Amino acid sequence: MSADAPRYSTDVLDLFRRLPHRAPLAAGAGTVASGEALALERGAWVQFEARLDGGRVASCAFRAWGCPHTLAAAARACAAVEGLAIASAAAMPARQLAEELEVPRHKLGRMLVVEDAMHALIAHARALQSR
Amino acid sequence: MSADAPRYSTDVLDLFRRLPHRAPLAAGAGTVASGEALALERGAWVQFEARLDGGRVASCAFRAWGCPHTLAAAARACAAVEGLAIASAAAMPARQLAEELEVPRHKLGRMLVVEDAMHALIAHARALQSR
Amino acid sequence: MTDEAPIYLDYAASAPLDPRVVAVMRECLEDRELQANPASAHEPGRAAASRIEAARAQVAGLIGAPPDAIVFTSGATESVNLAILGAARAARDARGASRGPRHVVSSRIEHRAGRDSCRQLEREGFELCWLQPDAGGRIEAGQVADALRPDTALVSLMHANNETGVVTDIAAIAALCAEREVALHVDAAQSVGKLPVAVAAPGIALLSFCAHKLGGPKGVGALYLRRRPRPALQPLQFGGGHEDGLRPGTLPTHQLVGFGVACELARSALAIEAPRIRVLRERLWQALQPAMPLWRNGVPEPSVPGILNVGFAGVEGESLLLELDGRLAVSSGAACSSASAEPSTVLRALGRSDLAIQASLRLSIGRETTAAEIDRAARLLVAAVRRLRQALPVGALERIA
């Protein structure tokens, strides 16, 4: 037992309390791309949407059902892609999310859901752009 | 369990504290009779001695190894024969000792030792008298 | 409690100590005379023993039993284990060479103490019949009647469920067991002190409960053992001859004296507290309605007064608990198993999906809970659920339910 070990890092607690990048996206110009991934039995369901403007991810927001780590990771993943060029944007890898947010090992599968949803978003954004 | 039940009656406590009729006999006139019984495995060993004077038990005393009930019963048995005519003296029966002194059932065997020692004393007294 | 302290709605996990229990425990802890070993024959030992016997009478009194029908244990878990393993093993060995009856009836909604004891019996070669509750969490006497066999050694059922609060008709089942001469064990850890529980009915052979669910200390419990006919029990532990040879070990005077006073207090408060708490529970359920869609796990009645098990559509349990943390102390699933992350087997037995189970909370109310706390707790809960739903994926309200 390790009752004294904090269950959530300060970053996770902060992101969970504020839920920055929470959908809906602010109104604005440009097209909207979206991406989703879910694995309910693993405990995560994430939807991203992004406003695309001038070949860049102008803003990104999430909807999610999941534990505090999952919600925090979704918010973090949004922040990571904002401002990037669509052509070169990449999803934050699950491992990096887990490391930054000190996610317990048994929740790695949920981080993969976040990563997958972001891949889907970026793929959709590229498809929209090339149309 | 009956932790509240007193373990010893007031009479037993009083006799145990004072040990009246404890040997040796007070000095005096007359012959001395004695009687003994023991059952160490049952927890009792009693010796009585009595000063005989004018055909009566002038005084009676005990030595004993035993529990408080046994010591009290020995003292009580001495009191019971003092003053009696040797010819008609009788030992206090174990059952009567047990009743008067509220002796627990499992100690009845010890009361029998007290009774037996008194029988022996009386027999000795009669033998001395008839000599 | 100040506005800063979390509102405690986890009485079913453990009730706070009654201050009068604390007072008498302090007395035992501070009075040198009472600290001797109660098995010692000397004066301080007897003083301790006599306090323990007074406590035994108080504990027995709460369930209408004679004092010598009470065996003290370390808690309901031990009582339940001693009853189930002890009675079943004694029945098996009664006819020599393990040839006795080996059929045991229990249910899918037992507390882990009962469930895991019965599973151990399975490992030892017993045949278990696990009764299935209906969707409302009810086990019916008729199910027991159908399950009984000539070789049934034991029926073990809980009185009130620790997760849903739903109550089983033990009187009817006891009558059945009396008629069929089958030993009945009742796990009454959640009902003693909260409902009238009386072992006078001849069918109840064994009944388990503990102190810490009713305002007494943790780490002490009782097993009621009918006197006539006395059920045969094989002890779990050996040595010392305490408690009629059924449960050895030095008796903890302060703990038992606290248990006794808690039982006495529970008994005198029952008639007033039970309806008061029931009213608070329904007030809470009403006050939670703004968090719709939501549902109740288990039928509202018959039940113990203090337990409300609610599910909130679209909610993720761990996030809800963090959202409430420090403000509201509640359990997701039973506290006893909330250290483990697996979904409640009780709610599963009611037919709930794992997603619905993880979206459920057990709110449990007790002696110190006030209407103001209930209202505040409901506001906190509604706000927490709403906040988590704000960012929910489209369609989640329907799927997570």
Add this chain to the structure above:
Amino acid sequence: MTDEAPIYLDYAASAPLDPRVVAVMRECLEDRELQANPASAHEPGRAAASRIEAARAQVAGLIGAPPDAIVFTSGATESVNLAILGAARAARDARGASRGPRHVVSSRIEHRAGRDSCRQLEREGFELCWLQPDAGGRIEAGQVADALRPDTALVSLMHANNETGVVTDIAAIAALCAEREVALHVDAAQSVGKLPVAVAAPGIALLSFCAHKLGGPKGVGALYLRRRPRPALQPLQFGGGHEDGLRPGTLPTHQLVGFGVACELARSALAIEAPRIRVLRERLWQALQPAMPLWRNGVPEPSVPGILNVGFAGVEGESLLLELDGRLAVSSGAACSSASAEPSTVLRALGRSDLAIQASLRLSIGRETTAAEIDRAARLLVAAVRRLRQALPVGALERIA
């Protein structure tokens, strides 16, 4: 203590609570935050759990063990049962279908918890080797060496005897057991906190002790379980998964926190208290000489500091206890069995006659005992013995000895 209170010389039965233990237990009993179920995931539950983990570290520290090697139980009796029954049954079942080893080595001087656990093993088909002490109460490592067989599943021996205080050379026996890869269980209820006890020696697989012999509360104990190789144990109780699945039930926070502090205090006081108490014991023995003829049961050394077992020729035990009642609290035989009237099996194993045994008293000394108390106790004892001898039958001094 005033002159009116009885002098307490029964520390081996139970030691009075240390006031610092009482203080921390009061804190737990009075602080609402610490009264949640330590298995609950919410803030007050975690607060309780973290106090328990701190206590686990203190308890482990007293025997030089890592915290995760400690399983909390309801007392030494339960620890001993869990160790003996648990390890032997696990060994038997290890090779499937009860085909594992079934030979167990113990001794004739064990506390009833150990003795009766081993007797239960006999009923379950184990073959017991009961080592015989010498007339001084000693069990030697050589006896264990001779008793070990290829199919020995367990060796279970006490460290210090609770009646005579005589100490067994556990280090030598542990070395033997390590070499032969046999699990060794040590009942250290009378030695932990009184002698340096360290489980660092690889041969000790299991070690039992409890709080109330060292100034902590009754009703709580510990079982040390070596981590590598971890001895296999079959639990006695099931349900809830607490304590690594070895011991279910809600952990009693206040009890464990008190246990922890008691261990901490015992550890820091050991170097000063052990010699002080040993000196008091020898002072008592000297001061009793005027009650000659008398004898000492068990060799003076090696021993725990606080136990003196003396026999007084010609004395009847029950009368002696009544004579002392209210003035001196002592045990005839072990307190744990002094409720029963049968003569001590330990002293019988030393070769004493039943008459000599009933004439014996165990005087045990502890933290609060003063030299003045020792002197006063000796005067009381000498006077009591003399009074009872006044009316002794001729020849009794020789026969009752």
